[in-house]
Amino acid sequence: MTRIACIYVPLFPLAARLRSEPDLLQEALAIVDGNGSGAHVVAATRRARTKGIHPGMSLAQARAIVPKLIARGRDPECERTAQEALFEVAETFSPRIEDAGDGVVYVDVTGMRRHFEKPAEVANDDETSIATLTCAERALGSAVIDAAAKIGLPVRTGIAASKLAARVAAELPKSPVVVEAGKESEFLAPLPLARLTPQLDASATLTRWGIASIGELAKLPESEVASRLGEIGRELHHAARGIDPRPLIPRTIPPDFREGMDLEWPLVALEPFLFIANAALDRLAKRMEIQGFACRRLELTLNLEPDGFHARGIDLPAPTRDVKTMLTLLRLDLEKNPPGAPVVGFTLVAHPDRPRRAQLSLFGPAALSPEKLATTIARLISMLGDGRVGMAVAVDGHLPERYDISDYAPPPPPDRRPEVRKSRGLLAVRVFRPPVSVEVMTREANGELQIESVRGEGDLSGNVRVSSGPWRIESGWWSDAPAAREYWDIELERGGIYRLYQAVDPAEWFVDARYD
């Protein structure tokens, strides 16, 4: 027997807005649709409703009742992200979910109730069995409500055998509501006809007939209703009898996570924007955590005033859900590439990836936690900049200053602690990047060129005690940037052994390393 749960967000435009701006929950707030004199209220907070504001009222009428009413326009971006967040909550319970739009999601929960049965609730007979199943489904509905509350969405749930009954059950104020299988018509019968959300024309006609409840409509002959109201009447009559042949159509899983909002006024400074972006990133991180994902790439699209947009993409060094890291990277990127116009809206898109996992060893050297390492590297890159953190790579070539840096991904440590390998005890060099320009005095002794003294900055000055060289290096003579150098090792009388070279063209001297 198919069981469908309907997750319903009452006053969805308001709930989506409050998810982005939770501080407004206690205020007299109205969500309005339309512009100018055509603006009308579509939803209002409890405080506004108690003062007489209700949907359908024009904004002018509402302001006349509550002069300090806060009015916010409907924000499609907020509503879209709230809907996506709702999907993600639903997906934690079942992979088969259907998007019904505007804060409504259907979830296939067939067979799931056994996960919510308590061990004591072992059914002995049919009656107890049904009571147990209902109880388990109610626990499932409560779990859905709790999960949605964690991401800032107040939801109601209804569970039934058809989408229609589940939807009607979810719209009832006391949630969760469970409709037993085969009892849909009994459940619907006492409810007012408005719960079926009939077409306006048909609704007026039915009211003229004196039909007030769903049960009264169900008692009418189907053919008579169909002959008077047409196809709509037939569908309505089927719905009133609890017949809903529509199957659940599962949605395809989107490849990314989005958060964003339209701003009430344009932002020109970075700090206020980062304040809002922080909250959006926090929501993204929570959504990814629910799915077991981490962010591998973050894309930001800024809507600019009066038109146009500014898009940026940030590749994270490793998948992470650390909000502070992502925010710092965002800040650095925007400081480097400012949008150039006031910002009136933004969208953040997180491309997910699986966080790195590893089995830590008990007897070998302590391994690094992949997730912790990823976060640390991302923080270091955000602090130091690109190309300043990573794994050093030895590069083939002849010029001594060559190097490369790549992503740091250490191999797992050995299972057993190996014996320490003795270092070769090589004399190290400190490479100077870039090489330091110096003046060099040379002399000829015994037919050989020798370096007499060096004059440069700081410690790089003095008479030379021993000089050794030259060694000639020619590299890249076939390329556009050939290098021809003559290298020398020198020891200064005041201390310090340096490696210096004379570039052939132009004939300048540089110190490129110190033996240390």
Next chain:
Amino acid sequence: MEVTPQPRPAPAEPPRPSLVPRLPEPALSEELRRLRTLLPAHLASSVTSGTELVRALEKGRRDGFIPTTLEGVDTLLAGGLPRGSLVELVSRRASGRFSIVLSALSAASSLGEAVALIDLGDHFDPQLAEANGVDLRRLLWVRPRNAKQAVMSAEMLAATGFQLVVVEMGLHPVRGRRAPDAAWVRLARTAESHGTSMLVSSPYPLTGTASEAVVKGCGTRAQWLGGGRSPRLLAGLTMELALEKHRHQKAGRHASVIVTASDAQSLFRKQNPRAAG
């Protein structure tokens, strides 16, 4: 590698005072205690619980040393770089500091440990490090721009679980302003709480009271091959080191270490059989 004779043997190591308060260890389970009383003594001593095993392994990881494999340095530090402590290596005029750093990185990476080099002066040469035995895959190379970034990076890396973090402060003068003393104390605490060996290599003393030990380079003697009309070749260095401070060892001891230039290594070995390698 060459070590000068030591004047006196190192005194026995007293218990190390901890900067981080240790939690009281839970008592043995009643079942294990009963089992041990029932078993013969030789068997009881070899019966261990999983908790004890994990605790012993963890203790081994925290209390050991990471050897530099340069005998002079390891002798001065009574075994190598102590885990959970900060050791400072100071030398301005004398050379050899960076060679000790590379040797420590080489030894630690050969043990399979994750190591990090915070290279303030941007002096690291990957080719030479690889030739010296550093496993570059296990080495994280961080290139900060000033001293403050270097100390912050070191703290982050120690907290992440790197077993050896080398803070190489470059040549005199150190880039950026000096980090405050409190930053070094905090770094030492982080190293202690995560069991990280922290080696700070600097041209002049920076860490103050935070360091467990300070090794100072006192002098360098360059070894040149050839002379007269024959061409000269840099063969290596002899470094004179002194233990300037140690919390648990007597300071003032000296040692010398020889490192060889890679080009001249084979030639130098023939002339100086005591050289490292």
